[in-house]
Amino acid sequence: MLIDLPRFVNAERPHWQALEAILKRFENDPDLRLPIDEAQRFHYLYQRTGSALSRISTFASEPELKQYLEWLVSRAYSIIHGQAERRRFHPWRWFTVTLPTTFRRRIQAFQMSLALTVLGALFGVIALAIDPEAKSALMPFSHLTGRPSERVAQENADRGKRLEGRKTTFSASLMTHNTKVAIFTMGLGISYGLGTIVLLFYNGVILGAVAFDYVMDGQTIFLLGWLLPHGVIEIPAILLGGQAGFIIAHALIGWGDRRITRAQRIREAAPDIVTIIAGAGVFLIWAGIVEAFFSQYHEPVVPYGIKIAFGCVEFAGLIFFLWKGGANSEQNNSSKA
Amino acid sequence: MAMLTDLLVISAANRIIGLIRDVFVALDPDTAQAVEVLLYFLVMVLYAILCELLLNGQTLGKRIFKLRVVDASGLRLEPSQVIIRNLLRLVDGLPMFYLLGGITCLLNTRMQRLGDIAASTVVVRIPEVSHPDLDNVLGSKYNSLLEHRHLCARLRQRVTPEVAAIALEALTRRDRLDPVARLKVFAGLAAHFRELVDFPAAATESLGDEQYVRNVVEILYRAG
Known part of the structure; x- marks a missing residue:
């Protein structure tokens, strides 16, 4: 030509x-919605520039021009063909509706997380029952390697003063550490889920071994009073990290969904992954506060009965929240559809 | 370099957090320490996420070095993709100094680290649209080839962008070339252009190889 x-x-x-x-306006305001006449003009300019690019693409004379037009066309393409609707973020609605409904929609990934942790816990119980000497290998934490009854006696004598003057720091450290663990559990989903499997199983082994150790030493009540208040939120939060990891793995592998490309699967799964890991983060903030300011107090400061009851109420609340949260909104949406 | 710049920004932020801690530690050491722990964590996790959300796929380092995160399919970059690619820095950083992420980048044809693979994103270089200083390179001699507009148009059509860029580069750097090498380079380029389009002898007979190339570059880059 x-x-x-x-x-x-x-x-x-x-x-x-x-x-x-127009592209600059979009880039400065990602939520920009053009009126219909401007949108039509935008589409026209995109097509016209695409056509110009096609006409000059065989020319040697203006490589910079060609590059400039390619840049314009690709940016316009990404806006026109990207997700059409971008809703404003409402934190309360996100927490009460989006999080629980997303959790239920991806329940299989959570069930897998739970099953692996339970399997790991069983393994921990059996391993410790068969070989009590393996305790230090199964529980690589210094405060767990001694006899549980000795620790209980020490904690009771201490009356919660061990953390006096540094509870807030302890709480913040717990929040950040556990959030890192949850993110890490999610991130290992990139190994097609293998890393997530190993991590969840290993967490289960430690949990099972610790529980078995305390039960066999006759410290079941202390264990429940110590673990339940924060554990009923913290452990499910880590499982949520595993759930997000398995969603990544599923999107990478594409089991049962090979009609679309891997990039499309990831793009579709990404909002759910973020919702679930952010939910885990919120739960871990609560768990960190409870662990630092409540779990560390034992009898006679706080009766075990109260601690166990508190843990049970929290757990029931969590199950109800995840099971029923946002159900009305979900029904309204499905009836509209 | 972009990552180093971002690390510098994060270090500066951490220094400021340390100063805030020092101010409040006298009032309540426990709370001051806790706020420090939380702020460190938030800066580490949120710096890149917020930058890339607010600056359209760019952190400060990426902006300086003209890089941008884009969707791997060319679609609009979604906030969820930005969050995932940055959260996965924890895995990319294993076992230390981004070794795993670095190796993955080297093995990946699109230079994606694990976070980019998980989020289906890719980091691209933003092209700079700059025009060469043709007046300086071409001079103002009469260009006899321009008399034949249809042949000029054919030449523009047949020369590839790569060869055009080489010819321009050769003219730009002609004074730095060894005289023998310079003659060889321009002879080769002129022969190539002569093969592509055969201008009438009257237009080319007094032209040396270098001037021939100069005229061709003028046709390609400037003349109509």
């Missing part, structure tokens, strides 16, 4: 500049 390039460029440049101006 023979064209008079300078004349062509002079004629077309105003359209390219107009397209660039």
Whole structure:
């Protein structure tokens, strides 16, 4: 095709500049919604620039121009063909509706997380029952390697003073550490889920071994009073990390969903992954506060009965929240559809 | 370099957090320490996420070095993708100094680290649209080839962008070339252009190889 390039460029440049101006508006405000006439103009400019790119693409004379037009067309393409609707973020609605409904929609990944942790716990119980000497290998934490009854006696004598003057710091450290563990459990989903499997199983082994150790030493009540108040939130939060990890793995592998490309599967799963891991983060903030300011107090400061009851109420609340949260909104949406 | 710049920004933020801690530690050491722990964590996790959300896929380092995170399919970058790619820095950083992420980048044809694979994103270089200083390179001699507009148009069509760029580069750097090498380079380029389009002898007979290339570059880059 023979064209008079300078004349062509002079004629077309105003359209390219107009397209660039609209693109800049989009980039400065990702929530921008154009009125219909402007949207039509935007689409027209995109098509016209695409056509110009096609016309000059065989020319050697203006490689920079070609690069510039490619840049314009690709940016316009990403806006036109990207997700059409971007809703404003409402934290309360996200927590009460989006989080529980997403959790239920992806329940299989959570069930897998739970099953692996339970399997790990069983393994921990059996391993410690068969070989009590393996305790230090199964529980690589210094405060857990001694006899549970000795620790209980020490904690009772201490009356919660061990953390005096540094409870807030302890709470903050717990929040950040556990959130890192949850993110890590999710991130290992990139290994097609293998890393997540190993981590969840290992967490289960430690949990099972610790529980078995305390039960066999006759410290079941202390164990429940110590673990339940924060554990009923903290452990499910880590399982949520595992759930997010398995969603990543599922999107990578594409079991039962090979109609679309891996990139599309990941794009579709991404909002759910973020919702679930952010939910885990919220739960871990609560768990960190409870662990630092409540779990560390034992009898006679706080009766075990109260601690266990508190843990049970929390757990019931969590199950109810995840099971029923946002159900009305979900029903309304399905009836509208 | 972009990552180093971002690390510098994070270090500066951490220094400020340390100063805040020092101010409040006298009032309540426990709370001051807790706030420090939380702020460190938030800066580490949120710096890149917030930057990439607010600056359209760019952190400060990426902005300086003209890099941008984009969706791997060319679609609009979603906030969830930005969050995932940055949360996975924890895994990319294993076992230390981004070794796992670095190795993955090297093995990946699109230079994606694990976070990019999980979020289906890719980091691209933003092209700089700059125009060469043609007046300086071409001079103002009469260009006899321009008399034949249809042949000029054919030449523009047949020369590939790569060869055009090489010819321009050769003219830009002509003074730095060894005289023998310079003759060889321009002879090769002129022969190539002569093969592509055969201009009438009257237009080319007095032209040396270098001037021929100069005229061709003028046709390709400037003339209509």
